[in-house]
Amino acid sequence: MIKIAIPTYGTGGLNEVMNKRFGRCDTFTFVTIESNQISEVKSVGNHARGESGGVGIQATQIIGNNGANEVIVDFLGPNAANSLNALNIKIYHTPRGELTVKELIDLRLSKKLQLMTSANVGAHQGMGKGMGRGR
Amino acid sequence: MVKPKIICVTGGKGGTGKTMVAVNLATMFKNRGYKVLLIDGDVENPNTYLLLNGKLKNKTEVLYFQPKILEDKCNKCGLCAENCATHALLHIKDSIPIPISTVCSGCKLCYKICPTNAIEADLKVIGWIYTSSAFNIDLFLGELKPSEARSAVIVKTLMEKLEIVLKTDQSKYDIVILDTAPGAHCDVEELISQADLVIPVTEPTRFGKLDLLRIIELINLLKGEYRVIVNRSSLLGYKDKFLLELVEKDIDVLGDIPLDEDVVRSYCQGIPLMEISRNSDKNGGGYKSFNEIFENLLKWGDFSK
Numbered sequence: 001m002i003k004i005a006i007p008t009y010g011t012g013g014l015n016e017v018m019n020k021r022f023g024r025c026d027t028f029t030f031v032t033i034e035s036n037q038i039s040e041v042k043s044v045g046n047h048a049r050g051e052s053g054g055v056g057i058q059a060t061q062i063i064g065n066n067g068a069n070e071v072i073v074d075f076l077g078p079n080a081a082n083s084l085n086a087l088n089i090k091i092y093h094t095p096r097g098e099l100t101v102k103e104l105i106d107l108r109l110s111k112k113l114q115l116m117t118s119a120n121v122g123a124h125q126g127m128g129k130g131m132g133r134g135r
Numbered sequence: 136m137v138k139p140k141i142i143c144v145t146g147g148k149g150g151t152g153k154t155m156v157a158v159n160l161a162t163m164f165k166n167r168g169y170k171v172l173l174i175d176g177d178v179e180n181p182n183t184y185l186l187l188n189g190k191l192k193n194k195t196e197v198l199y200f201q202p203k204i205l206e207d208k209c210n211k212c213g214l215c216a217e218n219c220a221t222h223a224l225l226h227i228k229d230s231i232p233i234p235i236s237t238v239c240s241g242c243k244l245c246y247k248i249c250p251t252n253a254i255e256a257d258l259k260v261i262g263w264i265y266t267s268s269a270f271n272i273d274l275f276l277g278e279l280k281p282s283e284a285r286s287a288v289i290v291k292t293l294m295e296k297l298e299i300v301l302k303t304d305q306s307k308y309d310i311v312i313l314d315t316a317p318g319a320h321c322d323v324e325e326l327i328s329q330a331d332l333v334i335p336v337t338e339p340t341r342f343g344k345l346d347l348l349r350i351i352e353l354i355n356l357l358k359g360e361y362r363v364i365v366n367r368s369s370l371l372g373y374k375d376k377f378l379l380e381l382v383e384k385d386i387d388v389l390g391d392i393p394l395d396e397d398v399v400r401s402y403c404q405g406i407p408l409m410e411i412s413r414n415s416d417k418n419g420g421g422y423k424s425f426n427e428i429f430e431n432l433l434k435w436g437d438f439s440k
Binding site: 053054057058060061064065078079082083086087 | 216221222223225226227228230233235237238
């Protein structure tokens with residue numbers, strides 16, 4: 001069984017567009033795949049998104065606690081990458097563009113997505129302007 | 136038996152000449168027969184020893200706490216992860232927490248609250264301390280390991296080393312000069328808070344003024360006493376305007392140092408400008424300014440041995 005988590009805007013779901021920021025998205029949409037078909041879709045709110053630090057770790061806990069074994073992301077910071085790797089959760093990278101959860105799942109099932117093994121942005125890149133770099 | 140007088144040289148803006156000033160103040164005190172220790176607290180970029188042509192010795196590791204989970208004792212309750220302020224323990228229900236050492240603050244809360252004593256103290260190297268001696272000035276220098284973030288820990292270790300030395304012999308040093316990093320981060324705060332007198336070093340530019348005002352804000356928060364040195368004062372002809380702006384803001388100035396090729400030469404040679412054996416041009420702008428600054432410094436603080 002494969003369970004894939006995708007960071008999404010709003011209330012999530014198959015038709016929602018993926019949120020490029022992993023740790024600070026509004027929701028995570030969990031899609032369960034059995035026999036190459038979608039068997040369940042569930043959205044979970046991301047309570048960690050407003051915290052000042054350690055968000056990648058907390059977001060990973062949400063992923064893990066909901067039983068996902070894979071994620072599809074765009075930008076991933078160092079804490080998130082280290083945490084997902086520590087739990088052996090596979091990290092797939094989205095191609096460019098505004099893709100929906102359904103489109104990403106289709107790409108994943110047709111094995112068109114690349115695996116990522118480490119962070120592709122520095123710490124705190126998902127924070128808004130004026131929040132400081134927390135040196 | 137008097138405690139040593141501690142002078143902190145700081146500034147906010149990088150590249151204003153803190154280290155050059157710290158080294159020459161140390162040299163002038165040494166010339167007058169004081170026993171001097173210079174502490175390099177710019178641990179991400181320590182370079183005092185270069186200006187003194189010194190060789191670093193006695194490399195000692197600075198170790199820092201990190202938790203180690205004993206898997207056979209862990210009951211997976213997650214209490215440690217739940218209470219960790221920096222989320223440095225990754226915990227999924229019914230699993231053993233995984234320490235994320237890069238964000239661990241070393242507070243040891245997890246170690247103390249684990250109900251089954253399943254957390255053991257582990258250690259990692261986050262930097263080093265060195266000692267040196269040159270031109271009759273002793274030097275303690277700290278270096279943070281690249282990619283580590285906690286510069287203040289190395290700085291605290293340097294000050295603890297001083298405390299240990301003074302416990303055995305309180306009169307070992309008459310003067311201790313602290314050279315800080317640029318910025319106003321907690322490594323700088325630690326050194327300013329330990330000083331009797333603070334000397335921010337600035338330059339006569341808008342950039343210099345902005346960072347000077349920030350460091351003065353920090354010094355005031357720490358209730359420190361300070362007087363400014365304006366380095367490279369002849370830069371672009373802004374000196375008089377700049378000094379007037381400081382007067383208007385009630386900022387006391389210890390002195391100013393003009394651009395001087397002999398200063399640059401001393402910097403490149405690794406022999407301080409004010410070092411007697413160097414035979415600097417005693418009519419040079421830099422040399423005369425340093426002498427004037429030193430006299431003002433002696434009037435400002437009480438430096439009886």
